[in-house]
Amino acid sequence: MFKEFIKKITRFESVGVYSHIRPDGDCIGSQVAMCLWLEKNGIRAQAFNDHPVPHNLEWLATYFPIEVPDAELTAQCDAFVVLDGNAPSRFGSYEVFQNDYHRPSFMIDHHPDPVDAFTESISEVKASSTCELVYRLISEHDPDQIDSETAKALYTGIVTDTGSMQFDSVTPETMEAAADLLRRGDFKPNEVTEQVFSNKTPKQLRLLSMALDSIQLYESNQIAIMYVTRDMLEKTSTTSDDCEGFVNYPLSISGVKAAILLKDTDGKGIKMSLRSRSNLDVNKWAKVLDGGGHKKAAGAWHPGPLELAVKDVVKIGVKQLKEIENESVLS
Numbered sequence: 001m002f003k004e005f006i007k008k009i010t011r012f013e014s015v016g017v018y019s020h021i022r023p024d025g026d027c028i029g030s031q032v033a034m035c036l037w038l039e040k041n042g043i044r045a046q047a048f049n050d051h052p053v054p055h056n057l058e059w060l061a062t063y064f065p066i067e068v069p070d071a072e073l074t075a076q077c078d079a080f081v082v083l084d085g086n087a088p089s090r091f092g093s094y095e096v097f098q099n100d101y102h103r104p105s106f107m108i109d110h111h112p113d114p115v116d117a118f119t120e121s122i123s124e125v126k127a128s129s130t131c132e133l134v135y136r137l138i139s140e141h142d143p144d145q146i147d148s149e150t151a152k153a154l155y156t157g158i159v160t161d162t163g164s165m166q167f168d169s170v171t172p173e174t175m176e177a178a179a180d181l182l183r184r185g186d187f188k189p190n191e192v193t194e195q196v197f198s199n200k201t202p203k204q205l206r207l208l209s210m211a212l213d214s215i216q217l218y219e220s221n222q223i224a225i226m227y228v229t230r231d232m233l234e235k236t237s238t239t240s241d242d243c244e245g246f247v248n249y250p251l252s253i254s255g256v257k258a259a260i261l262l263k264d265t266d267g268k269g270i271k272m273s274l275r276s277r278s279n280l281d282v283n284k285w286a287k288v289l290d291g292g293g294h295k296k297a298a299g300a301w302h303p304g305p306l307e308l309a310v311k312d313v314v315k316i317g318v319k320q321l322k323e324i325e326n327e328s329v330l331s
């Protein structure tokens with residue numbers, strides 16, 4: 001799988017590497033590592049994203065600059081790599097450019113249901129993160145090319161996409177990858193995690209306090225709902241980006257199988273983050289609401305208002321709970 005990819009990608013002189021829009025630790029980490037690896041092998045790399053790098057990940061962009069793509073920059077690339085997303089639409093202006101130019105395209109990702117729109121794909125749903133896949137790719141080619149910056153970038157994605165190694169996507173291979181990255185990069189885990197996680201502002205904690213107050217439980221505590229409204233953001237002078245990670249709090253309540261954070265913050269409907277720590281499949285759940293993602297983590301959208309969004313999202317979850325109960329009775 002990686003051999004073919006390595007053989008083909010290293011034939012190009014100049015490669016544009018995209019991370020998905022509204023970037024996170026996994027896509028930025030894998031993007032920076034991929035660019036450093038390409039350059040080590042004599043290929044000119046450019047890192048692109050339409051959106052800004054989140055504050056807690058800006059340090060990664062000092063290892064390799066991430067630019068907003070424009071027609072001039074993209075025209076310089078012979079091929080593209082897209083990371084941590086499996087459909088062209090996840091990469092913003094990339095899709096528009098490719099519709100016109102049809103350059104060879106390479107995808108590495110771990111989300112379900114990949115779109116058949118790429119020249120070469122590495123699509124591994126069981127991988128904890130795209131960073132774990134890029135780690136395996138570089139290791140298969142030449143593990144000595146994993147320098148300290150590459151190691152920290154890849155470690156960031158593994159840690160952020162696994163909820164600090166808590167999700168059930170974590171395998172012995174994930175732990176081995178993390179251990180090898182620590183050894184090769186010669187750093188301690190907290191050097192990365194403090195930059196990524198311990199950077200909360202007092203305002204964010206005030207917002208969190210309000211969000212915690214909004215938690216409601218359904219179906220004997222199996223489903224937890226939390227919401228953030230524009231009013232809460234105004235009262236705490238925060239933005240909806242400050243809700244990052246909030247959904248893990250309702251998910252941590254004993255007995256909760258799935259938690260949903262609803263954000264009613266921009267007057268453009270309700271954005272939802274769905275998380276599961278059971279056999280409830282939030283990817284299926286989100287698909288009913290114009291979204292998708294993984295079995296354990298997904299995003300969805302509802303036109304609103306908030307009360308109706310809560311009602312509808314709970315209804316879909318309850319239906320799935322009942323189906324799972326019926327299946328286990330029958331089997």
Ligand SMILES: [Mn+2]
Nearest residue numbers: 026084130161
């Ligand atoms: Mn990911």
